[in-house]
Amino acid sequence: MSPPLALEARKVGMTFGGLKALADFDLSMREGELVGLIGPNGAGKTTAFNAITGVYAPTSGDVLVAGERVNGMRPHQICVRGIARTFQNVRLFKDLSALDNVRIACHAGSDSGFTSAWLLTPKHDREEARIRERALAFLEVMGLSPRSGELARNLPYGEQRRLEIARALATGPKVLCLDEPAAGMNASEKIALMELIRRIRERFSLAILVIEHDMRLVMGISERVLVLDHGVTIAHGKPEEVRRDPKVIEAYLGDAYLAEHSLELPEGGDR
Amino acid sequence: MTEFLQHVVNGLSLGTIYALIALGYTMVYGVLKLINFAHGDVYMVGAFAGYYIATALDVERSPSLPKAVAVFVGAMAVCGALGWAIERFAYRPLRNRPRLTSLITAIGVSFLLEFGFQLPSLRAQGEAFRGVLEGWGLRLPAPVAGVLAVLPDNFPPGPTPRFFPEPFERVDWTVLGGVHVSNYDVVSLAVAVVFMVALQLIVYRTKFGTAMRAVSYDSRVAGLMGIPVSRIISGTFVLGSVLAAVAALLVAGSRPRIDPIMGLMPGLKAFVAAVFGGIGSVPGAMVGGLVLGFSEEMVAGYTVSSFRDGIAFAMLILVLLLRPEGLFGRVSAEKV
Amino acid sequence: MGRLRLLLRPVVPFAVAAPMLWGLQVLAPQDVAIILVAIGVNVILAVSLNVVNGFTGQFSIGHAAFMAVGAYTAALITTGFREVQIAHLPVGISDAVIFALALVAAMAVASVAGLLVGIPSLRLRGDYLAIVTLGFGEIIRVVIENTRALGQATGISGLPAATNVLWTGMGVVATVVMARRLLVSTQGRALLAIREDEVAAEAMGIDTVGWKVRAFVISAAFAGLAGGLLVHRIMLVTPRMFTFVKSMEVVVMVVLGGMGSITGSIIAATVLTVALEWLRGLDQYRMVIYSILLIALMLTRPTGLFGTKEIWDTLPRWLGGRRAAGGAR
Numbered sequence: 001m002s003p004p005l006a007l008e009a010r011k012v013g014m015t016f017g018g019l020k021a022l023a024d025f026d027l028s029m030r031e032g033e034l035v036g037l038i039g040p041n042g043a044g045k046t047t048a049f050n051a052i053t054g055v056y057a058p059t060s061g062d063v064l065v066a067g068e069r070v071n072g073m074r075p076h077q078i079c080v081r082g083i084a085r086t087f088q089n090v091r092l093f094k095d096l097s098a099l100d101n102v103r104i105a106c107h108a109g110s111d112s113g114f115t116s117a118w119l120l121t122p123k124h125d126r127e128e129a130r131i132r133e134r135a136l137a138f139l140e141v142m143g144l145s146p147r148s149g150e151l152a153r154n155l156p157y158g159e160q161r162r163l164e165i166a167r168a169l170a171t172g173p174k175v176l177c178l179d180e181p182a183a184g185m186n187a188s189e190k191i192a193l194m195e196l197i198r199r200i201r202e203r204f205s206l207a208i209l210v211i212e213h214d215m216r217l218v219m220g221i222s223e224r225v226l227v228l229d230h231g232v233t234i235a236h237g238k239p240e241e242v243r244r245d246p247k248v249i250e251a252y253l254g255d256a257y258l259a260e261h262s263l264e265l266p267e268g269g270d271r
Numbered sequence: 272m273t274e275f276l277q278h279v280v281n282g283l284s285l286g287t288i289y290a291l292i293a294l295g296y297t298m299v300y301g302v303l304k305l306i307n308f309a310h311g312d313v314y315m316v317g318a319f320a321g322y323y324i325a326t327a328l329d330v331e332r333s334p335s336l337p338k339a340v341a342v343f344v345g346a347m348a349v350c351g352a353l354g355w356a357i358e359r360f361a362y363r364p365l366r367n368r369p370r371l372t373s374l375i376t377a378i379g380v381s382f383l384l385e386f387g388f389q390l391p392s393l394r395a396q397g398e399a400f401r402g403v404l405e406g407w408g409l410r411l412p413a414p415v416a417g418v419l420a421v422l423p424d425n426f427p428p429g430p431t432p433r434f435f436p437e438p439f440e441r442v443d444w445t446v447l448g449g450v451h452v453s454n455y456d457v458v459s460l461a462v463a464v465v466f467m468v469a470l471q472l473i474v475y476r477t478k479f480g481t482a483m484r485a486v487s488y489d490s491r492v493a494g495l496m497g498i499p500v501s502r503i504i505s506g507t508f509v510l511g512s513v514l515a516a517v518a519a520l521l522v523a524g525s526r527p528r529i530d531p532i533m534g535l536m537p538g539l540k541a542f543v544a545a546v547f548g549g550i551g552s553v554p555g556a557m558v559g560g561l562v563l564g565f566s567e568e569m570v571a572g573y574t575v576s577s578f579r580d581g582i583a584f585a586m587l588i589l590v591l592l593l594r595p596e597g598l599f600g601r602v603s604a605e606k607v
Numbered sequence: 608m609g610r611l612r613l614l615l616r617p618v619v620p621f622a623v624a625a626p627m628l629w630g631l632q633v634l635a636p637q638d639v640a641i642i643l644v645a646i647g648v649n650v651i652l653a654v655s656l657n658v659v660n661g662f663t664g665q666f667s668i669g670h671a672a673f674m675a676v677g678a679y680t681a682a683l684i685t686t687g688f689r690e691v692q693i694a695h696l697p698v699g700i701s702d703a704v705i706f707a708l709a710l711v712a713a714m715a716v717a718s719v720a721g722l723l724v725g726i727p728s729l730r731l732r733g734d735y736l737a738i739v740t741l742g743f744g745e746i747i748r749v750v751i752e753n754t755r756a757l758g759q760a761t762g763i764s765g766l767p768a769a770t771n772v773l774w775t776g777m778g779v780v781a782t783v784v785m786a787r788r789l790l791v792s793t794q795g796r797a798l799l800a801i802r803e804d805e806v807a808a809e810a811m812g813i814d815t816v817g818w819k820v821r822a823f824v825i826s827a828a829f830a831g832l833a834g835g836l837l838v839h840r841i842m843l844v845t846p847r848m849f850t851f852v853k854s855m856e857v858v859v860m861v862v863l864g865g866m867g868s869i870t871g872s873i874i875a876a877t878v879l880t881v882a883l884e885w886l887r888g889l890d891q892y893r894m895v896i897y898s899i900l901l902i903a904l905m906l907t908r909p910t911g912l913f914g915t916k917e918i919w920d921t922l923p924r925w926l927g928g929r930r931a932a933g934g935a936r
Contacts, residue, residue, distance in 0.1 A: 017601075053810060079812035087810075093803035095915060096796075104800045107793050108812025114821060117792035118785060120617045124792070131793060171812050306734055364906055371666055372909045374737060375862060378668070378855060379901035386894035539745065546738065581749045584742045588727070591739060595731050 004067035006031050006207040007052070007083065007175045012061035014044075014051050014231075021047045022231045025061065029175060029207040034197070036222035036239070037211045040251055043228040045211045046088055049177050053085050054078040066174060079108060084173035086164040088180050088211075094153040098144055098163050101152055102135040105170035135170060141200065142166040158189050162196070169200065175207045176200075182214055190214060194221050219243060227251065273449035278572045279565070284456055284525075286564020287463035291518035292541035293548070293556035294470060295511025301487035301551040302507045304370065308377040309357055310515060311538015312384035313350055317516030318529045319388065319428060320349035322435050326425075331436040339438035346516045354512025355505055363501065388531035389430040394422040432530040435523040459521040466517050467557055473510070474553050483507055487551060540567075540583040547590050549600030558598060562586075620784050621777065628776035640772050641840075646880045647775035648837045651782045653860040653872035655829035658786055660858070661866035661915070662795065663822045664802025666733060669724075669740030670830050670857045672747040675849035676720045677713035677831020678838040679751070682763045684709040685839065689767065706769040710778075710835045717831025718824050725823035730816055744851055751846040762845030770840040778836055782829050786869050789825075798822055802867070852894065859901055867915030875912065 007029040014022040022044040029035055037045050050056045052063055054075035063070050065081045073081075084105075093101050116124040139145050142162045147155060152163060161181055168176055181197070182190045194217055201208050212218045218225060219239040227235040227242055229251040235242045242248055292314055299307045324345040325331070328338045361380050365373045390396065397419040401411050411419070442454040474480035482503045485493040494500045522537075523529060544563040548555025563583060571579040590597060615622075635643065652670060659667045685705060693701040728739035752760050789795040797818050800808040809815045838844040860879055864871025886893055904911065913921055 055806070055810070074814075074816075075806075075809040076812050076814045079810060085810055087807065091804050091807040093800050093807065095803055096799060100796060100799075103793070104796050104808070104813070105811040107797060110793070112794065114789060114794055114825060117794045118617065118788050120788065122613055128793060167811060304734075306737065361902060361906075365909075368909060370733070371664075372905050374666060374734070375858070375909075376902055376905040378858075379898045379905065382852075382855065382894055382898035383902065386891075386898065390891055390895065539741070542738070543742070575753075577753055578749070581746060584746045584749075587738065587742050591731060591735060592727050595735065 005029060005064070006033075006066060007209070008062075008064040008067075009048075009052060010062045010064070012048070012051050012058045012063060014047050014056055015059045020231055022051060022228075025051070025228075025233060026236075027209075027226060029209065031174065031205050031207055032201065033224070034201055034208045034210070034222050036218035036225040037209060037228065038213070038215075038218055038225060039228035039234075042230075043251075044231040045228055046179060047231070048228070049085060049179055049209075049211065052078075053083055053177065076108075079171055079173070082172075082174035083177065084168035084171045084175070085177040086161070086168050086179055086181060088183070090157075090160050090164055092152040092160055092164060092167070095151060097149050097151055098139060098155065098166075099132075099135055099148040101163060101167050102138050102170045103131050105167045106131045106134050108171040138166045138170045139163075141169070141203070142196070157184050161185070162193075165196075165200075169204065173206065175209065178208065178210045180211050180213065182212060182217055190217055193217075197221055215243075273447065274572070276447055276450045278568045280450060280452060280456065281572075282565035282568035283561070284459060284564070285568060286561035287460060287467070288518050288522055288560070289537070289541045289544045289563050290467060290557045290560025291463055291514045291521075292537060293545040293560045294467075294553065295515050296542050296545040297548070297550055297552060297556040298483070298507050298511050300545070301553075302483060302490065302504050303362070303366075303373075305362065305373050305377065306542070307357075307508075307511075308374070308538075309380040309384060310511065311534035311536075311541070312381050313353055313357075313512045313534070314515040314519045314537060315388070315529075315531060315534030316353055316384060317346050317350045317512075317519035318435065318523050318533065319433075319531075320516070321346035321520050321523060322428075322433055322529060323426070325436050325438070330438055334436070334438050334440070336439070342438060343517070343520055346520055347513045350512040350516035350519075351509040354508040354515075358505055358508040363504075385532055385535070388427045390427045391429050392422075392424045392426060394419065394424040397422050428531065430531060432528045435527040435529055437527070438524070453525070455524045459524060462517065462521060466514060470510070470514065470553070479503070479506060536580060540580075543583045543587045543590075545597075547586055547597055549597030552597065552599040555597055555599035620780055624776060624780045625773075628773045631776070632772035635772060642881070642884060643772050644770060644775045644836070644840050645884075646877050647772075647779045648833050648840075649857075649860065649876040649880045650779050650873050651775075651829055651833040651836070652857045653864065653876040654782045654786050654869055655826045655833070656857050657861050657864075657866065657869065657872045658789065658798075659822050659826040660861050661868065661872070662786075662790065662798040662802065663819055664805075664866075665729070665819060665823070666737045667740045667823065667826070668737050668851070668854050668858055669742075669744040670826075671849040671851070671853035672724075672740070672744040673717045673720055673827040673830035674834030674837070674853070675747050675751065675846065676827075676834070677717040678834030678844050678849070679757055679763070680716040680831070681709040681713040681835030682766050682838055682844045683757075684712055685767050685769065686763060686765065702767065702769065706767070706774070706839070709839075710774075710832055713831040713835035714828040715831075717834070718828040720831075721824040721827025722820065724827075725820040729819040729823060740854075741851065744849070744854060748846050748850065758845075760846060762843060764843045766839050766842045766844065768839065768842050770836045775836055778832055782832070783869060783873070785825070785829070790869065794818075799867075856897070859897055861911075862901070862904060862909075863911050865911035865913035865915065868911070868913035868917055870918040871911055871913035874918070 005028050007027065009025055009027040012022060012025040013020065025048050027035070037048065039045055047056070051058045054070065054073055054077070057072045065078065065083055068081060070078045070081060093104065136145065136148065139148050142165060144159060144163055144166060147159060152160065155163060165178065165181065182193050185193060197208060197210070198221060200206065210218065210222065222239055224237065225239050225242045226233060227248050234247045234251060235245045292310070295310050295313070296307060299305060299310070321342050325342045328341060330338050330342065357380055361376050362373055365376060391399070401419065404411060444452050446452055474483065482493070482498045483506070485496070485498055486500055486503050490500050540563060541560065544559035545556045546559070547562060548557070548559030563586060566586065567579055567582045570582050632640065652674070656667065656670050659665050688705045691705070692698060693704055696704065724739065724743050728736050751757050757763070797808070797813050800811070800813055801815050801818060805815050834849070860875045861872055863879065864873070864875030883893065886896070
């Protein structure tokens with residue numbers, strides 16, 4: 001009896017007013033898999049993320065986390081069930097320290113009220129110490145230990161992105177969704193990031209879904225790649241196959257490129 | 272039946288007033304996403320501006336149509352200028368700050384107007400100051416004392432209410448077997464409708480209106496498309512403030528008692544009306560205003576009238592519990 | 608011994624403060640005592656509002672309404688039990704117990720009010736909370752003015768003059784301890800996260816609505832405490848004491864001190880209360896000055912005196928500033 005899929009999106013659709021931003025989005029992920037999500041700008045990648053993590057309630061289809069249907073749940077409930085994410089535009093808690101950013105995530109799902117904070121119970125102190133340890137450990141993993149006391153707003157951009165990942169990891173997810181984690185990084189930073197992503201996948205047995213624009217990075221780390229264009233999945237498979245798929249080439253480079261290189265779309269291809 | 276019709280008539284009157292004020296709130300919220308707390312007080316200033324102009328033109332003793340028009344236009348101009356000034360000096364500098372900052376400033380401006388108008392007249396204040404100095408054994412230098420004599424003894428109006436003079440003779444009719452309607456009601460309704468129609472035309476048929484709507488959808492992109500966003504925002508404030516002045520004058524006709532805090536309740540209620548109709552939506556504000564006017568009249572007429580003021584808040588609670596985006600509002604999903 | 612220490616630790620500030628406050632009460636002349644009580648009440652108001660506006664980043668402008676709820680609750684209890692003396696206790700202690708009960712009840716009822724107002728409105732966008740809290744303030748006023756049992760517009764008079772420096776001081780200690788312990792705790796961090804970025808907080812597993820409601824409720828409770836204390840100093844409770852203007856006075860204190868700074872709220876409340884006393888002769892100018900202050904603050908230094916930091920975070924910079932003036936940072 002195989003364990004339930006970490007994440008399953010079945011024919012998920014998002015329609016805003018008259019605009020169909022996402023249609024029939026299908027994705028299954030097991031623990032340990034690394035899937036890349038690519039597509040031109042505006043293709044619906046972040047929308048897919050938002051539908052999966054509960055920022056939007058899917059207008060159609062189902063999202064299942066470890067077998068449980070999470071449609072319409074609030075983002076914090078879905079987070080507790082095992083999905084964590086980073087954001088396209090870094091959304092750190094700017095005025096708080098790096099350590100605090102991660103500590104907050106360690107607290108995820110905990111339901112203790114204010115009273116334990118006021119009564120200074122030993123349990124509260126133990127919990128605080130435990131959270132601090134955990135948070136420092138995550139900072140260590142992401143190479144941010146020396147920056148733990150620094151305000152998030154003062155960190156250089158690359159470190160801010162790593163901090164966001166550390167924070168997401170601290171929620172203890174089964175699925176980690178990274179939205180353009182390498183944006184704004186230079187080549188060597190990107191290579192380091194690739195390594196980091198591989199390592200955390202190993203260490204925390206995560207399923208990782210990555211939105212990226214850097215083809216080399218995506219093709220380099222993904223086992224599978226899903227390509228979106230105008231909300232529709234136009235290709236889904238191994239990186240080498242997807243890279244050569246004419247539909248994908250056309251979406252990125254246009255049909256002029258196709259003509260130039262004497263490529264053709266298969267019969268009945270949807271535009 | 273006649274009682275019902277009377278309430279309908281009154282509700283219509285009241286509703287159009289709320290609608291005119293609500294439009295100001297909704298348009299400003301549309302372009303700036305700011306609740307302009309000071310709007311109710313612009314309404315109040317409109318009433319006083321009209322009062323001062325009417326007094327200067329001696330409307331009390333010799334009312335005439337041209338004078339009435341002058342009072343109208345004058346008050347509209349004063350309010351338009353005030354709205355422009357508030358936006359320019361209190362809100363524009365804060366455009367890139369968190370919204371909370373502007374909200375607090377808006378409340379500050381509101382209080383400044385309300386309490387500023389409750390101060391004794393400038394000349395009285397000057398006299399008081401002179402008195403304090405003399406108490407310390409000092410005397411006011413001659414030129415300053417000269418200025419004192421020139422200071423208005425009428426402005427600020429102070430907390431005691433004033434009475435707006437009647438611009439034209441009041442005529443009451445009894446129609447449809449018992450419904451009391453006055454020429455004031457008719458004129459008020461007609462003027463209100465004219466202005467609301469004019470606003471609709473402006474918002475939907477002119478370049479300015481289209482620009483205003485564009486800014487309300489996405490001010491950054493509108494700016495990139497070449498729309499002079501700051502000027503549109505200024506214009507929106509002016510427009511809203513002018514409508515507030517119109518509302519104030521129409522009210523002053525049938526309820527001539529004006530005082531510096533007269534804007535508080537109508538402002539609050541008009542705001543609720545705007546929220547009800549969908550804050551940011553022009554037709555919403557009009558519908559919201561009318562609905563509130565009717566509801567208030569009906570409830571006050573048929574149940575306990577001291578709960579009149581509570582109707583607006585009951586409506587607010589209902590809206591926020593059941594449909595927070597309002598009648599015509601769109602549920603906007605925040606893009607993350 | 609360790610066990611005992613653990614048990615006593617939370618109580619230390621109260622145990623330390625009580626004798627000092629008692630001494631202060633005995634020694635302070637009457638007019639000083641009056642100002643101290645006024646300051647104390649305002650500190651409780653400002654610090655409690657700071658929990659919602661400062662820590663959690665929400666915009667509540669109806670604090671006076673919760674004061675009113677607490678004030679009337681306490682007043683009803685003290686007037687209701689005026690003739691009652693608890694068996695086996697001397698009159699003084701019996702009255703004190705009743706007053707304590709009245710204050711606890713004030714906080715409890717104000718919490719319930721906070722719950723009723725908070726739950727529906729904290730689900731919505733930020734601006735809406737301002738509108739709702741404003742509206743709630745007005746509704747409370749309308750309800751009180753129309754309720755015979757609450758004395759309508761004339762209110763309830765003849766309340767026992769139970770509030771003094773000791774009671775107020777202990778109230779202040781309770782409020783500050785509450786806020787401070789909250790701020791440095793895990794739970795407090797959740798509130799800060801909500802302030803910094805609600806969307807991100809939600810994505811990191813924080814039940815933002817639940818926490819906002821909790822902050823709102825505790826803030827309302829302490830506003831109720833302040834209300835109960837206030838009316839038992841002036842021995843009268845009327846609806847006109849709790850208008851929107853009063854709510855805004857508290858907002859000004861919080862903004863001036865810095866939203867998120869406990870010491871800021873304490874200092875601002877003290878400064879403004881004292882300034883108010885001096886300006887008594889210029890009463891009509893008071894609100895004009897307040898509003899100009901508010902606008903000027905927003906235009907020049909919206910973070911207030913201390914922003915989100917406490918005084919001990921910024922003081923070293925002021926003191927060390929002159930030394931470092933020449934050097935590079």
